[in-house]
Amino acid sequence: MNVGALGLELTVAATSENVPLLRHATRAYLEDLGIDEATLNDALLAVTEACSNVVRHAYQDTEGKMTLSGSAADNHVSLVVGDGGRGFTPRIDSPGLGIGIPLISALAESVEIRASAAGGTEVAMTFPRRAA
Amino acid sequence: MPSEAIQVRREGDVSIVSLTGEHDLSTALDLRHALETAAGGGDCLVVDLSRTEFIDSSILGEIVAAWQGAGASSARFALIIGNGSGTSVRRVLELTDLGSALPIHSDLAGALAACADPAAS
Numbered sequence: 001m002n003v004g005a006l007g008l009e010l011t012v013a014a015t016s017e018n019v020p021l022l023r024h025a026t027r028a029y030l031e032d033l034g035i036d037e038a039t040l041n042d043a044l045l046a047v048t049e050a051c052s053n054v055v056r057h058a059y060q061d062t063e064g065k066m067t068l069s070g071s072a073a074d075n076h077v078s079l080v081v082g083d084g085g086r087g088f089t090p091r092i093d094s095p096g097l098g099i100g101i102p103l104i105s106a107l108a109e110s111v112e113i114r115a116s117a118a119g120g121t122e123v124a125m126t127f128p129r130r131a132a
Numbered sequence: 133m134p135s136e137a138i139q140v141r142r143e144g145d146v147s148i149v150s151l152t153g154e155h156d157l158s159t160a161l162d163l164r165h166a167l168e169t170a171a172g173g174g175d176c177l178v179v180d181l182s183r184t185e186f187i188d189s190s191i192l193g194e195i196v197a198a199w200q201g202a203g204a205s206s207a208r209f210a211l212i213i214g215n216g217s218g219t220s221v222r223r224v225l226e227l228t229d230l231g232s233a234l235p236i237h238s239d240l241a242g243a244l245a246a247c248a249d250p251a252a253s
Contacts, residue, residue: 014252016158023156023186048188094159096193103189106227119185129180 008070014058014083019051026079029070033077036130039043043079043127046107049100050123057098058085058120072123076109076126084118145175146247151212154186154218159204160194167198176247180240181221182214192224197233210243211236237252 008029012018026047030040047068054066067082105111108125116122134156136153139229147170171177179195195211202209211234213221225231237243 016156016160019157020154022153037219041157041223044186045188045220045223048186049155052188052190055157097191097196097228103224103227107223 007072008068009067010068012062012068014054014066014085014099016052016055016109017046018066019055022046022051022066022081025068026070030077033072033129034132035077036132039127039130040132042107043077043125046104046125046127047079047081049103049107049124052102053123054081054083054085056123060086064120072129074129077127078124080101080122080124081118082118082122083120084116085120087115087119087121138199140166140170143244146178146244147171147174148178148246150180151187151191151205153184154219155184155191156186156188157190157245160190161180163191163194164197165192167201170213171198171205171207174207176208176210178210178212178240178243178247180215180243182212184221184240185218185220186220187224188220189224189228192228192230196230196234200221208247209235210246212238212240212243214238 010022010025012021023044026044030043051066057062064083065086069080071078104125109128110126112120112124136155140146141148142175149166149170177198199209213236235246237246
């Protein structure tokens with residue numbers, strides 16, 4: 001894990017066991033930035049949802065990686081969850097409630113779902129940077 | 133007890149599944165198994181989130197499935213969200229609008245009373 005003064009980079013196996021690990025890393029990063037509690041909690045939920053989507057959807061019957069990166073500007077924090085999987089492909093047999101992306105959209109100030117350089121998908125989320 | 137725990141216990145005809153700590157996709161399957169075990173054990177299923185610090189949509193999905201299963205088998209269902217419930221517990225219900233659909237009680241006494249009252253929703 002690489003945590004700079006204002007940045008975060010972490011790559012882990014895309015397993016369900018690593019979902020809380022990335023959430024805890026996000027918490028530590030945002031607490032270090034002094035983010036207000038409401039935004040912090042929204043970001044934790046959004047990152048968790050994004051990571052769960054990677055574990056569930058990015059890799060079909062193969063192992064893969066999941067990445068979390070964070071950066072901070074004066075007025076907002078950017079958190080990006082990425083994978084090197086099969087790209088963003090909606091599943092009609094999606095397990096669970098299938099509401100991860102709508103939840104993220106409701107929680108984050110902005111959301112961008114884009115192709116990653118690794119050929120997979122990135123979910124880039126921004127949150128307002130308000131002091132605690 | 134570990135910081136993240138799922139406990140199943142019986143109180144008469146009521147099966148209570150209690151979640152402590154943070155729960156997400158990593159514990160969702162364990163929760164499903166616990167709910168399936170509890171659902172077969174009584175006339176009322178109570179899911180206690182009063183000491184749950186965090187849930188996400190994967191956990192909520194298991195709870196909803198248990199609620200729907202209880203309805204299909206004519207069993208009663210109650211969800212406890214209290215002062216000790218984490219912010220995300222209320223937040224995920226708020227954003228999904230399930231807070232108005234699920235039978236939510238603020239403590240175990242309220243949930244048990246609802247279990248005992250066949251007319252309760």
